[in-house]
Amino acid sequence: MSFDETTPGKGDRRVIRGVVGILSGSALAQLLALAGIPVLAHLYSPDDTARYALLLGVSTVIASFASLRLELAIPLPSGVLDSQRIFWLAVALPLVVLPIMGVVMAVLVGTGLWRPSGLGLLDALLVVAFVIVLCFLQAASQLAIRVRTYGVLSRLPILQMCGMLTAQISLGALGFDRGLFMGGLLGRSLGSVGLARSCDLRLKQAPGKSQALQLMREYWRFPIILAPAALVEVLGSNIAALMLPALYGYAAAGLFAMAVRVSSLPGAIISHSAGQVFLGEFSRAETQEDSMRIFLRFSAALACAGAAVAATIWVLAPILLPLVLNETWSGTAHLAQYTGVMAGAAMLGSPVQHVWTVRQHAFMQFSWSVLRLVSTAATLWIAAGRGPSIAEAAAAVAVTTLVTYVLAWLGCLYSVVCRPPA
Numbered sequence: 001m002s003f004d005e006t007t008p009g010k011g012d013r014r015v016i017r018g019v020v021g022i023l024s025g026s027a028l029a030q031l032l033a034l035a036g037i038p039v040l041a042h043l044y045s046p047d048d049t050a051r052y053a054l055l056l057g058v059s060t061v062i063a064s065f066a067s068l069r070l071e072l073a074i075p076l077p078s079g080v081l082d083s084q085r086i087f088w089l090a091v092a093l094p095l096v097v098l099p100i101m102g103v104v105m106a107v108l109v110g111t112g113l114w115r116p117s118g119l120g121l122l123d124a125l126l127v128v129a130f131v132i133v134l135c136f137l138q139a140a141s142q143l144a145i146r147v148r149t150y151g152v153l154s155r156l157p158i159l160q161m162c163g164m165l166t167a168q169i170s171l172g173a174l175g176f177d178r179g180l181f182m183g184g185l186l187g188r189s190l191g192s193v194g195l196a197r198s199c200d201l202r203l204k205q206a207p208g209k210s211q212a213l214q215l216m217r218e219y220w221r222f223p224i225i226l227a228p229a230a231l232v233e234v235l236g237s238n239i240a241a242l243m244l245p246a247l248y249g250y251a252a253a254g255l256f257a258m259a260v261r262v263s264s265l266p267g268a269i270i271s272h273s274a275g276q277v278f279l280g281e282f283s284r285a286e287t288q289e290d291s292m293r294i295f296l297r298f299s300a301a302l303a304c305a306g307a308a309v310a311a312t313i314w315v316l317a318p319i320l321l322p323l324v325l326n327e328t329w330s331g332t333a334h335l336a337q338y339t340g341v342m343a344g345a346a347m348l349g350s351p352v353q354h355v356w357t358v359r360q361h362a363f364m365q366f367s368w369s370v371l372r373l374v375s376t377a378a379t380l381w382i383a384a385g386r387g388p389s390i391a392e393a394a395a396a397v398a399v400t401t402l403v404t405y406v407l408a409w410l411g412c413l414y415s416v417v418c419r420p421p422a
Contacts, residue, residue: 026272029157034265036165037258038324043172044180045328046254050245052180053257054116055123057238059130062101064234066094067135068223070215074142081205083146088206089215090139094132115246126178130185137188140195152198156191163190229366236373240380240397247384248393256390259335260342262321267309267343274302275351283358288416295416299352299409306347313340331391338394342401349405355412359419364411372404 044052070090074083108114144153164187171179207215216223235242240260244253278298285291317336325332356365379400383393 025154025157029161030265030268032158032161032165034262036169037262039169040165040172040180041258041325041329043169044177046252046258047250048177048180048254049257050241050250050252050254051118051123051178052184053241053253053260054119054245055127055130055178055181056184057241058105058116059127059134061231061235061238061242062098062127063094063131063134063138065227065231066097066101066131067091067139068093068097069226069230070219070222071135071139071142072226073219073222074139075146076219080147083143084201084205085207085211086215086219087139087143087199087201088203089212091136092206094135098128098131114242117246118250122178126181126185130181130188133185133188133192137192137195140192140199140201143199143201144195147199149198152194156194159194160187160191163187225362229362229369232366232373233369236369236376239373239376243377243380244390244393247380248388248390252390255329255332256335256339256394258325258329258332259339259394262317262332263313263336263339263343264346266313267306267347270305270309271302271347271350274298274305274347275354278351279354279358282354291416295352295355295413299348302348302351306344308344309347310340310344313337313343334391335394338391338398341398345398345402345405349408352412353408355415359415361415361419364415368404368408368411371407372401375400375404 067090070086070093074086074090077083077086105114109116141153141156144150164183166183167186168180168183171182176182241253241257244256248256278294281294281298282291285294314337317340318333321329321333321336353365353368356362376397379396380393383396386392
């Protein structure tokens with residue numbers, strides 16, 4: 001299979017169609033996930049959902065670091081063979097990093113800094129498999145972008161979601177309490193197979209020892225700078241799922257996980273699409289005035305959309321959720337009101353953070369990620385010390401999230417004002 005470059009005009013149209021297809025596929029996959037929630041809620045208990053959120057959080061955090069972010073370097077080389085070599089290096093690195101991360105987690109558990117009660121050897125093996133598959137999927141997605149197989153990428157989210165939901169529903173009907181996580185693993189494995197076939201992957205493309213060392217030297221910024229930053233960012237996104245089972249128990253953590261899932265899906269569709277459009281528009285701005293106009297215009301639209309999503313969830317969650325969730329999930333509607341505020345705040349703060357990427361303010365991005373991680377963890381810890389109410393903790397985290405995203409917006413505004421377009 002060969003990957004031919006197209007002429008500039010045709011290439012531009014192909015890229016535009018590819019981006020539209022990828023965004024459409026992601027949106028449809030999110031809608032499928034939303035539609036599957038009532039079925040999964042009847043098959044799995046809050047304890048099962050909390051365990052799924054915990055295992056998914058652990059896997060996602062490890063996967064953010066396991067490839068040392070070399071997958072992001074895959075689209076950069078001018079030759080496809082060099083991209084394929086970086087792919088195989090990124091896929092092989094988790095086999096080295098995973099044992100190290102395992103030792104770190106064992107130390108955290110042994111010292112009592114993290115108490116993942118109720119997890120056993122099976123869970124550890126599932127996490128290892130999930131991390132390997134997720135790293136492969138991330139690297140293969142970057143290689144697919146490099147070779148411009150946009151059609152596969154646009155269908156991939158739908159294929160993954162259909163496979164995941166089918167597996168989760170089937171395993172839940174058979175009584176597997178780990179079915180949610182196992183279904184997620186199977187769905188991503190299905191996506192990995194599809195990408196591997198489309199990218200014409202072969203082991204003979206893997207780099208030798210000297211080539212691997214040369215690639216590590218050439219792209220040293222990815223493991224040294226981007227990997228730690230990604231670890232902090234992803235840990236901040238998943239810190240609630242990691243801490244809540246130990247602080248409030250699996251049942252309460254499961255209610256919160258379901259509330260987050262219900263409230264975040266509508267905003268995620270808008271945020272992802274708006275972020276891609278904002279990045280394209282902002283990166284093409286040639287003057288300071290254009291940059292400020294684009295930033296303020298998108299900020300106003302995102303603020304209105306975020307407020308509308310938060311208000312809609314606040315009003316409709318107590319009405320609709322009791323109709324689609326059984327009595328086991330009593331309390332989720334109240335928690336969803338607070339997680340809806342978190343989703344609305346993220347709709348304002350997340351897309352505009354592309355400003356830091358365009359203006360090369362990586363330190364500000366990293367500093368904000370540290371702030372979010374520390375503030376959220378501290379809020380949960382303090383709330384747990386004040387009492388056993390998960391609703392009070394959710395309210396406190398909602399306020400903390402709102403404040404941190406407002407600070408993110410102010411930081412982006414500072415970048416727009418203080419650093420003009422290059």
